[in-house]
Amino acid sequence: MKTYNFSAGPGVMPEEVITQITQAFETNAHTHMSIIEISHRSKQFQTIITGAEKKLRELMHISDEYAVVFLQGGGSTQFEMIPLNFATKHHNIALLDSGNFAEKAAEAAKQLGNKVTILNSTKDKHYQKLPLLPDNFDATSADYLHIVTNNTIEGATFHQNNLPKTAGRLVADMSSNILAEPYNVSDFDAIFAGGQKNLGPAGVTVAIIKKSWLTEQDLTGVGPMMRYQNHIDKQSMYNTPPVFAIYALNLVLDWVIQQGGVTEMYRRNLEKAARLYAYLDQSEFYTAPVEVSARSLTNIVFTTGDLEQDKVIAKQATEAGLFNLNGHRSVGGFRASLYNAQPMSAVDALIAFLQKVEQQA
Structure with a gap:
């Protein structure tokens, strides 16, 4: 896996x-x-x-x-x-x-x-x-x-x-x-x-x-x-x-x-973040609450709106090989950190997992 x-x-x-x-x-x-x-x-x-x-x-x-x-x-x-x-x-x-x-x-x-x-x-x-x-x-x-x-x-x-x-x-x-x-x-x-x-x-x-x-x-x-x-x-x-x-x-x-320097890192990070935000924004199950113009490319926070449910889903994510998705203890929810070394395949795997959870909800 x-x-x-x-x-x-x-x-x-x-x-x-x-x-x-x-x-x-x-x-x-x-x-x-x-x-x-x-x-x-x-x-x-x-x-x-x-x-x-x-x-x-x-x-x-x-x-x-x-x-x-x-x-x-x-x-x-x-x-x-x-x-x-x-x-x-x-x-x-x-x-x-x-x-x-x-x-x-x-x-x-x-x-x-x-x-x-x-x-x-x-x-x-x-x-x-x-x-x-x-x-x-x-x-x-x-x-x-x-x-x-x-x-x-x-x-x-x-x-x-x-x-x-x-x-x-x-x-x-x-x-x-x-x-x-x-x-x-x-x-x-x-x-x-x-x-x-x-x-x-x-x-x-x-x-x-x-x-x-x-x-x-x-x-x-x-x-x-x-x-x-x-x-x-x-x-x-x-x-x-x-x-x-x-x-x-x-x-x-x-x-x-x-890899091509900061210019290439930025291009990739824009693409990774855009893909994850696009899924979250069309979802009726998850919400990305940060104002669009201020959204981070590296630390994407989101939630179902039910913090206890979020904890259960984060545990399921760990079992699926998607580690450390829990949001910070002060805010709860989820946080997907998409630093430079994070590949697009990680974003795709995360979206596939979130879709599966949403469909089963």
């Missing part, structure tokens, strides 16, 4: 990359050790990490105005590093509350003593719409505006064509749709993304930082590990980096390039 992983993270990885990783766990003829044993100071790893940065810059068209670093701690640590490094003048962060991870970023910033101004929120609409930037927003009153480009739990996305237009600094948590669709890096002053969705396994986080913005900051009182500049100066090796996760990320970037 062919099985498919619809997990929101750690998410599905390309089969070719899994094969390469499996082989690399064995002793390498040149290094005489496994990939998980090599030193981060070795020439082999230096080639890996510099190659990964070069490939990411190529795929995202990242100019030399920006630094790229590979860090530990996941996106959650970035909820603290970003305000520590950039909320240094007003200690006020503007935020569009579009979901759970926006809320978490706000709470982390508050714990550090910052003021967080929620400019707009769609929480009362169950985050099924995107919050709009108010026309009267004074960008000079805040150090930056924080957004989450793709809301992994709730399924609404700030696509490139509906990003908020601000005259101030813009920071984006791009954890769940980096490389899945094109964004202009120059529209942002900082981007970060946990690796475990579209970049590889858990353990590595990418941060893309505008250098000139960083030089404007007074970092008095900020510990050395929390300073981006220290990681930039040491080429992501201020401390021991997550060697294996970066190795795997480098292979994923190779795979994306071989």
Whole structure:
């Protein structure tokens, strides 16, 4: 039985990359050790990490105005590093509350003593719409505006064509749709993304930082590990980096390039999402509640309207080889994560299963 992983993270990885990783766990003829044993100071790893940065810059068209670093701690640590490094003048962060991870970023910033101004929120609409930037927003009153480009739990996305237009600094948590669709890096002053969705396994986080913005900051009182500049100066090796996760990320970037880059990933993701949404929209049994213009390409949420029934169906899906379709515990229902490595055959298998359940209902 062919099985498919619809997990929101750690998410599905390309089969070719899994094969390469499996082989690399064995002793390498040149290094005489496994990939998980090599030193981060070795020439082999230096080639890996510099190659990964070069490939990411190529795929995202990242100019030399920006630094790229590979860090530990996941996106959650970035909820603290970003305000520590950039909320240094007003200690006020503007935020569009579009979901759970926006809320978490706000709470982390508050714990550090910052003021967080929620400019707009769609929480009362169950985050099924995107919050709009108010026309009267004074960008000079805040150090930056924080957004989450793709809301992994709730399924609404700030696509490139509906990003908020601000005259101030813009920071984006791009954890769940980096490389899945094109964004202009120059529209942002900082981007970060946990690796475990579209970049590889858990353990590595990418941060893309505008250098000139960083030089404007007074970092008095900020510990050395929390300073981006220290990681930039040491080429992501201020401390021991997550060697294996970066190795795997480098292979994923190779795979994306071989497939045709972000342009091709976007084409495929549009096609996969369109096929699943088309079925859900014509169904009288399932509902995809997110406003059409904001619908995610990577995390598609839907429900029968009966959360207990949804749990039963999700269990049946697991038995049919369609794993991790349960929606997040905070919202219930279903969530099909269609990351770059998810093949169209997974979508077809899911639709066939959902049709069968609907016909039997």
